[in-house]
Structures are given as C-alpha cells and as structure tokens.
Amino acid sequence: MAEVSAEGNPYVEDPQTDFESVEAVSEERAREQSELLREAIRHHDYRYYVENDPVIADRTYDALFTRLQELEDAFGIQTEDSPTRRVGGEPVDELETVEHVTPMLSIDSSGEADDVRDFDDRIRKTVSDPEYVCDPKFDGLSLEVVYEDGEYARATTRGNGREGDDVTENVRTISSIPHHLRGDYPDSLAVRGEVYMPRDAFQAFNRERVEDGKDPFANPRNAAAGSLRQLDSSVTAERPLDCFFYDVLDASEEFPTHWSEYEALPTYGLKVVDRTELVDDIEDAIAYRDDLMAEREELNYEIDGVVIKLNDRSACAELGTTARSYRWAYAYKFPARAEVTTITDVIIQVGRTGRLTPVALLEPVDVGGVTVSRASLHNPEEIAEKNVNVGDEVRVQRAGDVIPYVSEVVEKGSEGHYEFPERCPVCDSPVERDGPIAFCTGGLACDAQLRRAVAYYASDDGLDIEGLGEERVEQLIDGGLVESLPDLYELDADDLLELDGWGEKSAENLLAEMERSKHPQLANFVSAIGIPRVGTETARALAREFGSMNHLLDASRDQLESVPDIGPVVADRIREFFDSERNREVVRELLTHVEPEAEETDGGDELAGLTFVFTGSLSQSRSDISDLVEAHGANATGSVSGNTDYLVVGDNPGQTKRDDAEKRDVTVLEEDEFWDVLAENGIEREER
Structure with a gap:
C-alpha cells in the first residue's frame, strides 16, 4: 500500500505561510487545509530525518506546524495520527507492560578480536562463506515499534526481552519516528530501533537544566531513557530525542538478508544510520570496528562498539538463539575511555529534590580527547565501597559518559574514605539516607531547593499560577524578591517593574494570579507544597481523608497509612516532611495568605465506600x-x-x-x- 502523494500539495516545495485568519476560514476549508498540512509536514519530516535533505527552512516548517495546531484547536478536528500529537497527551498513572511481537534478545560481546574470530569460526560450521552486516552499537534505549497497515500502532521498551514498558504515547512525540509508513510497506511490521539523544542536543539540553537550577543528566543514554519513561508524554515531547532503526523483528513479508532490511527501511520512512556496511569476511568486520572507533569522537551520537550480524537470514534462522542471545550476531566493544589522575577535593552538590551528590575535583587529565577536571562519585555508599578520599590517585572513566566518574582507586594517598557530611552544606539541615542516597531534610527552607519548590508551586501540578514559569521564578529569586514560598504573596508592582522584561500589564497579571491562588482546592495546595512522593492523585486522597490542612499537618503515621493507596514509605515521607520545623514554619506562613478549600462535589454518595x-x-x-x-x-x-x-x-x-x-x-x-x-x-x- 502506497502513501498519499504529496504532488500538487501547495505546502511541499515552496510553501507560503501568509495564512488568512482562522476566524475567516470555514470548517470545510479548515478540514481541507489541515489535511494538506498534515501531508506536507509528514513529507518534510521524511526529507529532514530520513533523507537528511530538507527543502524548507526551519521557520517555515514551524509556521506550517503552528497553523495546523491553530486549525485543529479552533475546529476540533485533530486526527489520531496528526503530527500535532507529537506535543504529548494525557499523563498516565504508570507504564503498562506489553509482550513483544517476538523476543528482543541480547547480543554476546567482547572487546577482544580473538573472541570475534571465534564467533566467526562458529558461524562457519553452518555457513561456508559468510557475509556480515556491520552497524554501530548505539548507546541508547532499545525499542520495538509496531506498524499495522502502515499506521503506527505501539512502541515498547526492550524490558526483559519478552515484555517491556508500553511507551506508545511517548514515542509518538519523537519527530523522526513516522506515524505513517511510506512506499510499498508490509501489511504488518515490527522493527527494532534505538532511541538516543544527539550529543549536541544533549549538551544544549543539559546547559538549560543547569541554568534552570536542575541536576544535569550524566550522559545521553540516561537522558534518553529517563525521557522515554516519563508518565507525562508532554515532558517527553520537550526532550530532543531521535531514533535509528536497524532490524526487522517481524513482518508480513520476508527479507532474505539483513542488508535488504537496511535498504528497505528508509523507503518506508524509517531512519537508518549511514555508517552500516556489508563486508565479505570477519577481518573486514574487525577493520570496520577499528575505523569507527577512530572516528568515534566525531559522531553526533554515542556508541560503545559495533554489532556484527550474519547477512543471510535463512542461515540466521538455522543457527537460532540461546535462552538470552542471538547465535548469529556479536558485539565487538570499544575499550573504556579511562585515565589516572589525583583527587584534589570533594564537593557536595545539593540537587533540586534535596539529593546530595558528591563530586570529585581532579588534577586535569585528558580522557578520550576531553579534558576532565571533575567526576561523579555517585553517592556515599559508593565512596565507602571504593574507599575514595582526597589525595587518592584514581582511574577516571568516561565509557560513553559525558560526565565522567571515578571507577577505582589506583593508589591511596590518604587514610580511609571521604566522610560524607551529616548536615546539608547549604542550609545546615540534617542529612538523612534513603538506601544509598543521601538527601537534605531542609525541604522548603533549603535555598538549593527553593527554585524547584517555587516553580512546582506555580506549575500545573500545583496552583497553576499563569505567568510564573521557570524563567520568571529565576528572576524573582535572583532579584532577591523571593527567599521562600510565602514571599510570593508579598510581591508588589513596583518591585516587579524593576526587573528586566516586566511591564505594568505583566506585573498586574501576575499579582492578579497570586490573588486568585489564595483560594485553591485543598488537594491542589497539598500537591503544590512539594511533599516527597506526593503527586496529584495522592494529594487528592489526602484532601478527601483529612478535609483540612490543619488535620493533615497533625495526622499520625498510622492515620496516613490508612488512606487508600498510601503505604508505609509514603506515610513516612509525609510525616518526615511535616515534622521538619522549617517545613511547618513555611506551610504555616503560607496559610496566613492562602485558604485551601475542601473540595465540593455536585454528585452524591451513591458509591461511598467503594x-x-x-x-x-x-x-x-x-x-x-x-x-x-x-x-x-x-x-x-x-x-x-x-x-x-x-x-x-x-x-x-x-x-x-x-x-x-x-x-x-x-x-x-x-x-x-x-x-x-x-x-x-x-x-x-x-x-x-
């Protein structure tokens, strides 16, 4: 089945973006224009992501996309497969588990050339003159994507190989993964790909997180995995994710070779890497790995080796699999990027959630072409296990990580290991442990957590204070206008007008929003104050059970645990939060400005007790x-x-x-x- 032709579509080759106002468009015209825009946007996605040959400027593409959103919103005509679905949908309570179409097995690996030759010897017992397809081994998150009749049906993480997390809505937001296949595609198709974050996009994304006061991701793989497992797909949509496809897992038509798969996938609109090669023998495969390793730092995606696959698929079927891996494929890994240097100091960073992260300051050393002067020590438990301290000579490793870490002590230069502080270095609150993780108990009163607390208080999950986004939160804090949450209610127009970018209207609007926020639903207020492990659903349960903030403040652990869906861990976190004198002080001061209201319903008690x-x-x-x-x-x-x-x-x-x-x-x-x-x-x- 072929795709709808883009020929004759006015928004394909030289689109004009001087659109008439939405109000002047009839519904019939809106539907016609929307369908042309959807078709054109899919075409331009293909040219950009698969062919790497865009024919329009980014700003023109953005104008087409915005116009489509406006028409769909104004006339309620968004379709299930519209490109605008890439902005994300309704949040979910949890990721469901889905069985794979066919098992997604792992691949045996080694960093030794002799092991790769042994793999070839085993293949030659079945295939006399094997050809191999060689791919980069991406350091991302493996994914199964299923298409039915050319339409995107679902996406699942690899999980345990037999089943994985259903990330259908999150993957729908990734622009390089088409909602429709192109060309002469199979009626059913399950493909394996790797979701990753390009290195340049990762650096820009991490820079933004640091500027926003958030913890940076350690490496592109963690960033991609964390983004794909979000419960709110609109968060995933904001992350710069991409995807390469490299294997057909199952299809309604046969592919004789892996190379024929590689050639077919782009014709369907599925992006493949341009570094895949078909080689005649195992020595050429080894040479391919060595050449790619030499170019590794120039690539815009992280790889940690190459994958060597027998080309003949019928021979692959004959070779079969073990319980955990394919017998016809082998990964030839790169050596870890590591060097030896000395720890000059250890500093403790306080994250937005109160987590304390130890960072080693190092004598600068070149690791894989990058000068490294600091490295993660992860957590206090790992410091103790590795017996790391200031003055020690240590091995620093990147192994694909953008933020390096200390992998081992080479020579001790000190006694014992670094003693983790018992009090927060920012607010002097006690430090507590949750398994291997240490965190500050200062909560709302800890300056390091203030920016996150204010931004969350104003967010959709809090009191939904329009005009108080993260950038303006930063302005208010950096300008000294907000030193704790209650300060939001002490703002005045004169102070706001002294900040860059503020005018009388924007100041007036924010103050009006703050006034509106003084009478929230109790559940929204409970969610807004940022109690650890208390999201919107738990906040609603607490509001229903206790009816007022004062009753919740004084609820015992047993009373909390009796609330449906609240277990002992969450009950402990709530009680610990309110037992902190600083937290109680902040909440009490907030309550001098805010009067949370118990939720009223216009229903009844027909389902009471269920x-x-x-x-x-x-x-x-x-x-x-x-x-x-x-x-x-x-x-x-x-x-x-x-x-x-x-x-x-x-x-x-x-x-x-x-x-x-x-x-x-x-x-x-x-x-x-x-x-x-x-x-x-x-x-x-x-x-x-």
Missing part, C-alpha cells in the same frame, strides 16, 4: 473517570490493594494489575460492565 482502580485505554481519560466516581463518594487509586473493590480494564491493560486483582480476589470489570455498575447506582454516563 474503591476503583483503572488500567488500559478507556473511552475517557482516567482522570475524568476518576473525578466522576470520586464525585459520587468512591475512591480512585493507582494500584490494586486489599481495599480495592473493582479493577476496571480497558484496551491493552497492564498485566501486573490483573495479577494483583486475581491474588486479592478483586472483581475485574470490562469498561461496559463498569458503566453498568454506575447505571445501577443511578449515575449517568458523561459523554466527552
């Missing part, structure tokens, strides 16, 4: 359905427990919740049965 858990894709968003049952007296929680009455399952439900329901003898309802239960209690289905 607890629902939802999983899978439902006809409405989970938040809407949760709101509905809670408005009628029920609890909606994120996980199955002994208190759960019903597990409601939609499409592609999580197996973990089903298993938990079976163990606890919880009634499982299909969505239609769920609506029947509500109807039996006199609750009408709300269409959305």
